[in-house]
Amino acid sequence: MKNIVKLARLSWRYLWSRPLAAVLNLLVLTLGLAAITLVLLVATQLDDAFERDLNGIDLVVGAKGSPLQLILAGVFHIDAPTGNIPLREVRALQAHPMVAQVIPLSLGDSYRGYRIVGTTPDYVQHYAATLAEGGLWQQPMDAVLGATVARGIVRADRAGEPMVGAAFVGSHGLGGGGHAHGNHPYRVTGVLKPCGCVLDRLILTSTESVWMVHETDMATDAEDLALLQAEREVTVALLRYRTPLAAVSLPRQINSGTSMQAAAPAIEVTRLLRLLGVGADVLRAFGGVLLAVAALSVFIALWNAVRERRADLAMLRMLGAPPGRVAGLVLWEALWLAALASALGLLLGHALAHGLGWALQAQGLLPVSGLVWVPAEAGVPLLAALVAALAALLPAMQAYRTDVADLLGQA
């Protein structure tokens, strides 16, 4: 053990005796590891988010259009919906013998970029979300805030003030910037605890609230209002099958026999992940190329170091150091680089993931954070050590075979 410490200390001195080469190698290795860390963090968090948000949803029904768009809008709330569907058709689905549960979602408004979703308490129960304060909506225009929404609003302008009881006015459209529904303010009745799911980013209210806001805004007179009320719509319906057999026939029935579109999340998300996977593969390949360059760079640096230090190494052998200890010096130099690059690479990878998460969150997209640790990251130092050890192998062997007699015989 003492010998290992001595070896490590001496190799550290040798490493920094050529500071420029050490810093450049460190930089290249760090960039490669940071890219791989970033991919691991983002891919794992996106996979987790998809899995969590999709859990228990067998079918998503909405207006005809892109099925992927329907899933993105109806489940993950990161895209515009394909349109609305008639309420009566959704009710018909509710009565279908193969359907266990239907959760209707009505979209269309937002507050400060956070989507207002008209739904039923089943939506909250589906994700097993619980209240941090207050209660669920009891009547139209009651609203419950997701944890991220509440944090965002408190941070923006309600620091120190209670959220429950606060009033706000939604604006038309999902991206913000639409006209305000000033005649219909919402009143916050509760705030959800963080669930790590899509509800964190939503403002929930009853479906009736959304109808009320839009019907009274759109209707020109009482007759028009009655007409709108008779033709009520929702945006999306999330379905849970009563029987697995439903997966075979129900989507086809809906797609061919109604004005609606049914999209199976499992299929669409697989497509989406394949698309995202290309990006992740490119980034991973980029990290791999950087690592290969780093390995080559470390190899060249160590090879040159061994050549430059041939006399030092020979002298060590002359002084009685066994060949293994001399080779160990070279190997340790590479391992020092690996250790430093791992720490810096992980740090940089997390910083980049955090920056990316911040940018995604600003656009209301999926949550990604640099403040989480994914188990696969434990492989980053191992990968670095492997790359460094491979790069050091030949130089270490060269050091091992140093012919001390030849060298010391030179005048």
Place this chain on the structure above:
Amino acid sequence: MIRTRGLAYTYASSGVVLRFPDVDLPQGGTLLLRGRSGSGKSTWLALMAGLRGAGSGDLFVAGTQLAAQRGAEIDAWRARSIGFLPQKLYLSSALTVADNLGLVYFAAGLPRDDAAIGRALAQVGIGELAQRLPQQLSGGQAQRVALARAVLLAPEVLLADEPTASLDDEAAADALALLCQSAAACSASLVIATHDQRVVQALAGAQTLDLNQIVPPRLSGMPS
């Protein structure tokens, strides 16, 4: 002590065989190893240090029969028993003077003794240079560092290869005196490989092994 009997070495690449005269050097004695360049001085020193294996013959150095030793044993033996002052000094430019001496402990697998390093440097008159880098030293100072390194573990045999080469007369006399003094301080047998007449004259009473006198090398397999 050094005792050789029928010592010969064959160069693997050329097949040239060197046959060395027998040597009996008592503990604390001095041997001048003379010969022109290429006469085999470095090879003889390498044999004494266990860096090369003898082709034939018996070789006892510092009480050890080297032929009976394995690689790791020879390394450990060399660390304990042999001090070496090479013609090129091979001080690591990445390390301070004190750390260069610290390599002796690292190589031998021993705990570093800073007090002993300080004493060794003081003994050769450069105690104040411990924290300097080799490139900040004069040639004479660097040679003293190499000498301090060679005698740090009080070896039984001290091998010096051309210790006065490229030194002026005064510096050569100083270097030689210091070398003899350092060897005497640890009662080491001293071997000086040289073709410097100043050394030969200064150590006129020393035992001599003249490699110029040995049978000229011949290629093995060729008719003699």
